[in-house]
Amino acid sequence: MAGIVRLTRVTKEYPRSGVALRNVSCEVDKGEFVFLTGPSGSGKSTLLKLLSFVERPTEGEVKVSGYSSATIKSREIPMLRRRLGIVFQDFRLLQDRTIEANVAFALEVTGVPKANIGPRVARLLTQVGLASKATAMPHELSGGELQRVAIARALANDPFVLLADEPTGNLDERATRGVFQLLRDINASGTAVMMATHDLSLIEWSGLRYIELEQGNLVYDGTDATRFTADGRRR
Amino acid sequence: MRLAIRESLLAFKRAPLLGILSITTIAFSLFAFGLFGLVAVNLQSALRDVENRVEIRVFLADGATEEAIATMLGDASAFPEVAEAGFVSPDSGLARARQELPEFKDVLDVAVLPASIEVRLKEGFRDPIHVKDVASRLGKYPSVDEVRYGEEWVEKLHKIRTIAAVAGSGLGLVFALVAIIIIGSTIRMAVLARAREIEIMRLVGATDWFVRSPYLIDGLVKGLLGGGLAILLTWLANSVISRNLVQTTFFEPWQIAAGLTAGALIGFFGSAVSVGRHLKQAWREEG
Numbered sequence: 001m002a003g004i005v006r007l008t009r010v011t012k013e014y015p016r017s018g019v020a021l022r023n024v025s026c027e028v029d030k031g032e033f034v035f036l037t038g039p040s041g042s043g044k045s046t047l048l049k050l051l052s053f054v055e056r057p058t059e060g061e062v063k064v065s066g067y068s069s070a071t072i073k074s075r076e077i078p079m080l081r082r083r084l085g086i087v088f089q090d091f092r093l094l095q096d097r098t099i100e101a102n103v104a105f106a107l108e109v110t111g112v113p114k115a116n117i118g119p120r121v122a123r124l125l126t127q128v129g130l131a132s133k134a135t136a137m138p139h140e141l142s143g144g145e146l147q148r149v150a151i152a153r154a155l156a157n158d159p160f161v162l163l164a165d166e167p168t169g170n171l172d173e174r175a176t177r178g179v180f181q182l183l184r185d186i187n188a189s190g191t192a193v194m195m196a197t198h199d200l201s202l203i204e205w206s207g208l209r210y211i212e213l214e215q216g217n218l219v220y221d222g223t224d225a226t227r228f229t230a231d232g233r234r235r
Numbered sequence: 236m237r238l239a240i241r242e243s244l245l246a247f248k249r250a251p252l253l254g255i256l257s258i259t260t261i262a263f264s265l266f267a268f269g270l271f272g273l274v275a276v277n278l279q280s281a282l283r284d285v286e287n288r289v290e291i292r293v294f295l296a297d298g299a300t301e302e303a304i305a306t307m308l309g310d311a312s313a314f315p316e317v318a319e320a321g322f323v324s325p326d327s328g329l330a331r332a333r334q335e336l337p338e339f340k341d342v343l344d345v346a347v348l349p350a351s352i353e354v355r356l357k358e359g360f361r362d363p364i365h366v367k368d369v370a371s372r373l374g375k376y377p378s379v380d381e382v383r384y385g386e387e388w389v390e391k392l393h394k395i396r397t398i399a400a401v402a403g404s405g406l407g408l409v410f411a412l413v414a415i416i417i418i419g420s421t422i423r424m425a426v427l428a429r430a431r432e433i434e435i436m437r438l439v440g441a442t443d444w445f446v447r448s449p450y451l452i453d454g455l456v457k458g459l460l461g462g463g464l465a466i467l468l469t470w471l472a473n474s475v476i477s478r479n480l481v482q483t484t485f486f487e488p489w490q491i492a493a494g495l496t497a498g499a500l501i502g503f504f505g506s507a508v509s510v511g512r513h514l515k516q517a518w519r520e521e522g
Contacts, residue, residue: 075443078437078441081438081440083440084440086438086439092434092438105436105439106439109439109445109446110439110440
């Protein structure tokens with residue numbers, strides 16, 4: 001089966017900062033869970049930006065759910081993004097709206113009929129375990145809870161793949177495990193998840209596939225987490 | 236569309252100060268432009284009044300026959316530049332002179348004033364070249380003694396009009412540019428204040444049109460309100476000047492409509508440009 005996400009010899013070069021990704025090829029299948037790891041500046045965020053078509057590759061091809069970076073038209077990009085869920089380290093919520101309004105926002109601006117929004121928001125908040133905080137404001141929530149809101153918003157339009165850029169980067173260990181478990185649950189229901197992270201223990205502990213980048217090069221793609229201890233990067 | 240209006244209202248409710256600031260900034264920039272326009276309109280109308288008085292006076296020789304005068308009157312009226320030509324008899328000429336120059340009332344005598352033909356030119360032909368041309372054509376008639384039209388005065392008037400027009404358009408352009416720049420940056424501020432909303436809209440797949448529309452409505456409404464406020468301020472200023480300094484004329488209705496339209500258009504396109512620029516940059520700057 002062809003991957004739902006596929007990079008073919010992708011190079012991304014920025015005019016000022018130079019090469020961010022060099023000749024990267026990889027594939028993610030429907031319903032897979034894949035970590036993306038590597039030191040800061042290794043190209044993780046660039047890769048996620050390429051997948052959400054915020055950036056286009058300098059060379060090579062990015063294919064996401066049938067849309068190709070070589071042929072996609074500007075007006076098709078919003079349509080693609082509706083099928084992607086995107087989550088960031090800093091949550092990116094609207095501070096002046098309630099939790100439910102934040103989730104509803106994603107549905108409103110994509111033209112979902114008003115009657116469908118309320119029930120859908122309630123279901124999403126239940127799914128991420130925040131039904132009781134629907135009318136709270138973002139500043140009343142903990143970091144872990146805020147990330148759950150961001151995940152609920154990312155799930156609003158039923159994405160086939162969830163892109164998470166260091167979603168646990170700002171969270172303590174307990175909240176990290178909670179958010180990770182939530183992502184696993186989402187993955188179990190059929191949504192592919194690509195999660196960029198620095199947290200090697202999480203990768204090791206989960207035993208899941210990970211793609212490692214270093215200075216823009218793909219240096220490893222597999223499930224062997226013993227590499228971390230072997231080359232002395234962990235404790 | 237409903238959501239776009241709701242979002243604009245929400246933005247105003249959340250940051251009323253910023254909204255009011257934008258509207259007053261637009262109003263004051265347009266007010267400055269309006270005051271300038273008021274001066275230009277009044278100067279123009281004053282100059283037009285003066286120019287209306289441009290006329291050619293053809294003094295007839297003593298022996299001019301009635302027939303010759305009638306021919307001349309007919310010919311002169313038929314000139315494409317001429318609005319009207321009329322005969323002024325020595326008597327009526329004298330009466331008018333006495334009325335216009337009361338201090339010489341007693342000195343003036345029928346014998347001093349010859350009969351004449353008074354020629355008024357159509358608008359657009361009151362510049363030195365046309366006046367001179369018509370005057371020289373009239374001077375060729377045999378029964379003409381002398382043609383006068385205040386050569387120097389006509390030339391000076393023409394120069395003033397030209398300078399006023401050039402300076403007026405130049406200054407007007409500068410004022411309009413300043414207004415557009417100020418309004419543009421005000422709108423940009425409003426857009427930046429909502430950068431996060433724009434970012435999230437794009438993130439979840441709102442179309443560019445959808446992202447833009449609240450700002451376009453916002454800009455249009457603010458421009459219209461600012462324009463209305465500017466006209467009100469200009470009207471107030473005009474009433475104060477009219478009552479206390481000199482009689483002035485206010486804008487014609489079509490000029491007011493043009494002002495409102497300009498406000499709305501500046502608001503609309505200012506927003507369009509600001510949001511467009513922002514949409515291009517928005518995500519690229521993120522780390």
